[in-house]
Amino acid sequence: MAVVMKAKHQRLVLALVALAALIGAGLLAASALRDEAAYFYTPQDAKTKHIEPGKAIRLGGMVVKGSLKRAPDGVTINFDVTDNKAVVPATFNGIAPDLFKEGTGVVAEGSFNPQGTFVATNLLAKHDERYMPPELKGMKYDEKSRKLTANSSPVAQP
Amino acid sequence: MIAEAGLAALWLAAALAFLQLGLVWFGLTTDKPELLASVRPVAVAQGVLTALSFALLVTLFLRSDMSVALVATNSHSAKPWLYKFAGTWGNHEGSMLLWVMVMGIAGMAVALFERALRRDTHMATLGAQAMISLGFYAFLLFSSNPFARVNPAPPDGQGLNPLLQDPGLAFHPPTLYLGYVGLSVAFSFAVGALLTRNVDAVFARAMRPWILAAWILLTLGITAGSYWAYYELGWGGWWFWDPVENASLMPWLAATALLHSVTVLATRDALRAWTIMLAVVAFSMSMVGTFLVRSGILTSVHAFAVDPERGTFILGLLALYIGGALALFGWRIGTVREGAQFELVSRETMLVVNNLLLSVILGLVLIGTLYPLMTEAFGHKVSVGPPYFDRIAGPVALALVIAMAAGPLTRWRKDQARAVAGRLLVPAIVLLLAFAVVSVLAWGRIGVLPFLGLVIAAGVAVGSVAPLWKRNLRRTPLFTYGMVIAHLGCAVSLAGMAADSAFTVEKLVAARPGGVIETAGWKVRFDAITPIAGDNWTALQGDMTASRGSGSPIDIHPQARFFTAPPTNTTEAALLTRWDGQLYVVLGQEADDGRWQVRIWWKPFVTLIWLGGMMIALGGTLSLLGRERRGWLQKLRRRSAVAAA
Numbered sequence: 092m093a094v095v096m097k098a099k100h101q102r103l104v105l106a107l108v109a110l111a112a113l114i115g116a117g118l119l120a121a122s123a124l125r126d127e128a129a130y131f132y133t134p135q136d137a138k139t140k141h142i143e144p145g146k147a148i149r150l151g152g153m154v155v156k157g158s159l160k161r162a163p164d165g166v167t168i169n170f171d172v173t174d175n176k177a178v179v180p181a182t183f184n185g186i187a188p189d190l191f192k193e194g195t196g197v198v199a200e201g202s203f204n205p206q207g208t209f210v211a212t213n214l215l216a217k218h219d220e221r222y223m224p225p226e227l228k229g230m231k232y233d234e235k236s237r238k239l240t241a242n243s244s245p246v247a248q249p
Numbered sequence: 250m251i252a253e254a255g256l257a258a259l260w261l262a263a264a265l266a267f268l269q270l271g272l273v274w275f276g277l278t279t280d281k282p283e284l285l286a287s288v289r290p291v292a293v294a295q296g297v298l299t300a301l302s303f304a305l306l307v308t309l310f311l312r313s314d315m316s317v318a319l320v321a322t323n324s325h326s327a328k329p330w331l332y333k334f335a336g337t338w339g340n341h342e343g344s345m346l347l348w349v350m351v352m353g354i355a356g357m358a359v360a361l362f363e364r365a366l367r368r369d370t371h372m373a374t375l376g377a378q379a380m381i382s383l384g385f386y387a388f389l390l391f392s393s394n395p396f397a398r399v400n401p402a403p404p405d406g407q408g409l410n411p412l413l414q415d416p417g418l419a420f421h422p423p424t425l426y427l428g429y430v431g432l433s434v435a436f437s438f439a440v441g442a443l444l445t446r447n448v449d450a451v452f453a454r455a456m457r458p459w460i461l462a463a464w465i466l467l468t469l470g471i472t473a474g475s476y477w478a479y480y481e482l483g484w485g486g487w488w489f490w491d492p493v494e495n496a497s498l499m500p501w502l503a504a505t506a507l508l509h510s511v512t513v514l515a516t517r518d519a520l521r522a523w524t525i526m527l528a529v530v531a532f533s534m535s536m537v538g539t540f541l542v543r544s545g546i547l548t549s550v551h552a553f554a555v556d557p558e559r560g561t562f563i564l565g566l567l568a569l570y571i572g573g574a575l576a577l578f579g580w581r582i583g584t585v586r587e588g589a590q591f592e593l594v595s596r597e598t599m600l601v602v603n604n605l606l607l608s609v610i611l612g613l614v615l616i617g618t619l620y621p622l623m624t625e626a627f628g629h630k631v632s633v634g635p636p637y638f639d640r641i642a643g644p645v646a647l648a649l650v651i652a653m654a655a656g657p658l659t660r661w662r663k664d665q666a667r668a669v670a671g672r673l674l675v676p677a678i679v680l681l682l683a684f685a686v687v688s689v690l691a692w693g694r695i696g697v698l699p700f701l702g703l704v705i706a707a708g709v710a711v712g713s714v715a716p717l718w719k720r721n722l723r724r725t726p727l728f729t730y731g732m733v734i735a736h737l738g739c740a741v742s743l744a745g746m747a748a749d750s751a752f753t754v755e756k757l758v759a760a761r762p763g764g765v766i767e768t769a770g771w772k773v774r775f776d777a778i779t780p781i782a783g784d785n786w787t788a789l790q791g792d793m794t795a796s797r798g799s800g801s802p803i804d805i806h807p808q809a810r811f812f813t814a815p816p817t818n819t820t821e822a823a824l825l826t827r828w829d830g831q832l833y834v835v836l837g838q839e840a841d842d843g844r845w846q847v848r849i850w851w852k853p854f855v856t857l858i859w860l861g862g863m864m865i866a867l868g869g870t871l872s873l874l875g876r877e878r879r880g881w882l883q884k885l886r887r888r889s890a891v892a893a894a
Contacts, residue, residue: 101590105523109605116609119641120616127637128620131630149632165759165840185757186483186837186846189818200634 129200135176137203144205150179151198159193172197172209181209188214252317252396255305259346259396262298262353263386265291266379273376277369277445285372289360292375295382296357303337303350306395310337316402319343319395325408325814327785335419336409341543341559342395344422348539349385351430356382359434365455365880366438367447374434374441381433384566392562408814411786417477421470425497428467429535432504434459436532439525440574443581448521453514456528458873460511464504465869471497472862483820483835485755485850487858490638492547495618496538499611503531506607509600517661519588519597523604529574534611536567547621592663599656606649613641643698647705650743653736654712676715680708695751702747710740727875735868742861748830748854759844769851771832772796773805778845786812788821791836791845795825807836807847831855 129147132140142148150172158171167184170193181199191197191214199211269291276284309317310333313326323340324333338344356378363371389395438456442448474497479487488494507527513520541547544560591597617633624631658672683704691700713736717725754769766773776792788810794802805823812819825832830853837846 102587105601108601109608112605112609113612116612116645117616120613123637123641124617124620124633127640128624128631128633131632147634147636149630161840165842165844166757166837166846186820186835186848189838200632 131198133174133176134172134179135174137179137209138177142203144203147200147202149198149200150181150209150211151196152179154191154193154195154197156193172199179209180207181211183211183214185214251305251309251312251314252398255302255309256394256396258298258302258305259349259386259390262295262302262349263383263390265295265298266382266386269295269379270376270383273372273379277372277376285368288372288375292356292360292379295379296353296355296360299350299353303346306343306346307334307337309396310334310343313406315404315406316398316400318397318399321399321403321406323406323409325406325785327405327814328409328414329784331416331419332409332414336413338422338426339409339413339418342389342393344426345385345389345393345543346395347423347426348430349382349389351426352378352382352385352433355431355434359437359459363455366441366452367445370438370441370445370447370452372441373444374437377437377440377444378433380440381437381570384569388559388562388566392559406814408785408812410815411810411812411817411819412481414785414812415477415481417473417481421473421477424466424473425470428463428465428470428504429497429500429538431459431463431466432500432532432535434463435504435507435528436570436574439528440577443525443577443585446581446584448514448525448585450515450518453511453518453524457508457511457515458877460504460508460528460531461869461873461876464501464508465866465873467497467501467504468862468866468869471501472859472866475862476859480822480824481819483822485753485822485833485835485848485852487749487855490617490633490635492618493542495614496541499614499618500531500534500538502607502611502614503527503534506604506611507531509603509607513597513600514588517589517591517597519591520601520604521585521588522582525582525585526578527604529571529578530611533567533571533574534615536563536570537615540564540567541618547618591661594659594664594666594669596656596659596661596664599652599659602652603649603656606645606652610642610645610649613645614638617641639698647698647701650705650709650739653739654709654715657716657732657736658712672715673712676708676712679711680704683707691751699747699751702743703751706740706744706747709743710737713737713740727878728872729875731868731870731872731875733868734871735865738861738864738866738868740861741857741864742859745854745857745859745861749852749858752853753855754851756849758847759840760847761844766847766849768849770797771849771851772802773832773834773847773849774802775845775847781808783810785814786810789836791823791834791847793823793834795832795834797827805832805834807834809836809838826856829853 127147129149131149131151132142134150134152137148137150152172152174155171155173155178158169160169161167162169166186167182168187169180169182172179172181181201183199183201198215199209200213200215201209201211204210269288272284272288272291276282276288306319309320310324311330313320313324313333315321315326319340319342323343324336328336332339336343338347356375359371359378360375363374366374435456438452438459442452474494475487478489478494479485507524507530510520510524510527514524540560540563543563546560617637620633621631654676655669655673659669683706687700687703713733716729716733756766756768758766760766760775762775762777764775766775773793773795776794779790779792781788781790788808790806790808793805793807795805796802803825805825807823808821810819810821811817820835820837823834825834830851833850833852835848837848839845
């Protein structure tokens with residue numbers, strides 16, 4: 092190690108090491124992303140595509156009116172999520188956001204259990220009543236008919 | 250009138266930035282050096298005008314002038330004055346004006362206080378700073394005018410997002426912005442050095458205090474933001490790997506790497522090109538972060554005023570400045586002469602390792618943050634969260650922390666591997682001891698990363714202090730203490746993170762008033778629910794007492810708050826801090842049968858996370874003071890020598 096590398100060499104070696112490290116990081120990231128990135132599904136997607144139980148995903152849709160029930164323990168809720176094409180049962184153990192109500196949009200993070208119920212670990216319902224999750228952009232909820240419809244113009248964000 | 254004056258000040262400042270750029274340009278390229286004489290006064294005037302403009306906007310908020318659109322949409326006359334004041338930057342336009350003001354003041358500071366830099370480089374730096382400022386002036390004036398009037402004025406405003414109504418708003422955004430935008434100075438220095446072909450140790454010593462100052466503020470801003478999110482969101486988490494958090498972490502990672510590489514450049518005149526590159530990258534990350542936060546193209550858990558249209562404008566600025574700087578880098582870097590060489594076993598090599606690992610983490614975080622945008626282009630909606638970041642950035646960060654302990658124990662230029670190993674013996678023994686202790690206590694019960702985190706934190710804590718071993722403590726320079734404290738802070742913070750994720754106990758129950766909840770050695774008695782009222786909110790408050798062992802019960806009051814303008818609910822967690830952790834109690838919703846949801850966490854040593862963050866910032870401050878004081882002493886000595894001659 093006593094040999095001092097020539098100036099050009101040292102610069103080259105440093106550059107190569109840096110390059111190798113960055114490529115390595117890129118490959119690492121790619122492989123981890125394949126495993127860990129949570130895809131977004133609508134209830135219809137969830138029904139038609141096979142999703143492995145336990146795989147972390149995000150499920151987005153509307154909470155079906157009349158489906159929200161509280162379990163006897165007081166801290167577990169059961170509800171159905173729909174996009175008007177399919178309905179998926181879901182359960183959540185925790186303190187639901189205040190704006191989480193029947194008939195409003197929700198994005199739930201979690202995974203399916205083997206029985207086909209979506210076990211949510213987190214409910215994203217924003218602290219703002221005008222909020223629509225970006226994933227549900229292009230959908231519109233009609234208060235009267237209680238229907239979720241595709242809308243060509245994106246819903247305005249607050 | 251105030252709004253018009255504020256707008257006028259902003260236009261004037263923009264005009265001065267234009268003038269500043271022109272003066273520098275013609276002063277450096279033509280034979281008219283007298284042009285350069287007025288650059289500094291212009292930069293100072295520009296800084297003063299931006300500060301004036303910002304002060305006028307603050308005045309409008311404090312007076313609740315509802316004829317100004319920004320005040321009407323983001324404030325309310327019933328708000329406490331602190332939130333009227335801090336609400337100035339709790340929205341898009343106001344925060345961008347804050348950004349521009351920090352940029353103007355940073356330029357002013359460089360004009361006033363920078364003395365060590367070669368004159369032409371100093372001028373080119375000020376020109377570059379004016380150039381960046383111009384883009385953001387244009388952004389404010391053409392697409393985000395904070396002073397626009399609304400006619401007719403509404404009777405009252407719509408109010409501030411209640412999540413932001415917290416003392417944290419007064420401290421976190423300004424500190425973070427000072428750090429974010431302070432990095433623009435490093436960027437301008439790099440551009441100035443490239444333009445005037447002046448990259449060497451003297452330049453690095455001039456640039457270092459600016460980087461250090463920005464980095465200290467960024468560290469404080471992130472630490473404060475993390476704690477704010479921790480207690481305000483009520484989720485018991487302190488870092489969610491949310492895009493908005495990553496947006497502040499990425500400039501910090503780049504600035505940390507820059508801080509270490511500029512030290513190599515200043516001390517040993519090596520890593521010239523790399524340091525310049527990092528200076529460009531660091532501020533680029535600030536701009537990328539601002540783009541991510543302001544455009545709202547990524548879903549965030551944090552409350553932010555976003556506007557997708559304006560995101561495009563920032564994207565344009567981003568492309569212009571980053572592209573321009575990289576083009577300049579490519580064009581001029583050939584003229585930067587080769588710096589000094591170093592041996593394989595040396596402090597320089599350790600710092601290269603530091604830089605590589607930091608860059609790798611930066612790359613991983615950047616990829617993870619932008620990945621959802623990339624897949625969206627192909628029609629897949631994807632989110633990337635903690636599982637990715639923990640799994641991938643965690644191990645690299647642990648390796649980085651180990652290198653951090655070894656680096657200061659290695660000599661500059663040339664060292665012997667055996668000697669370094671010898672100096673690492675004690676930390677290594679402590680690490681093994683910690684391994685044994687943690688294994689006995691928690692083998693198989695905690696995750697691999699928290700386990701390694703605890704073990705490594707112990708070893709690294711000792712390793713961080715080791716540079717003081719056998720030294721005359723009174724003659725040890727202040728900046729060495731700074732480094733030791735900052736490195737120790739990293740170990741402390743790591744210990745807190747690992748302890749929190751390994752040993753946190755969570756309990757979620759529905760309880761009736763009068764009941765007792767027991768968890769992790771704590772007894773929480775739930776006495777009653779009382780309605781209370783604040784300035785612009787009402788709340789249901791849980792009256793509870795918490796006790797541990799034979800200790801006396803302490804009152805705690807978690808609240809569920811209801812704000813009227815805008816109508817919003819928030820939870821205010823009750824925090825009980827003890828030396829060995831925090832009890833975190835959240836009051837949820839009322840179940841139909843009169844029970845209330847109560848969520849309790851016992852988080853052992855979680856406060857170490859932010860204590861470590863503050864230690865890192867303190868270390869930076871000591872280092873800054875130490876270097877600066879040394880500069881003053883030398884100057885004094887030189888002066889007295891001149892006087893004596």
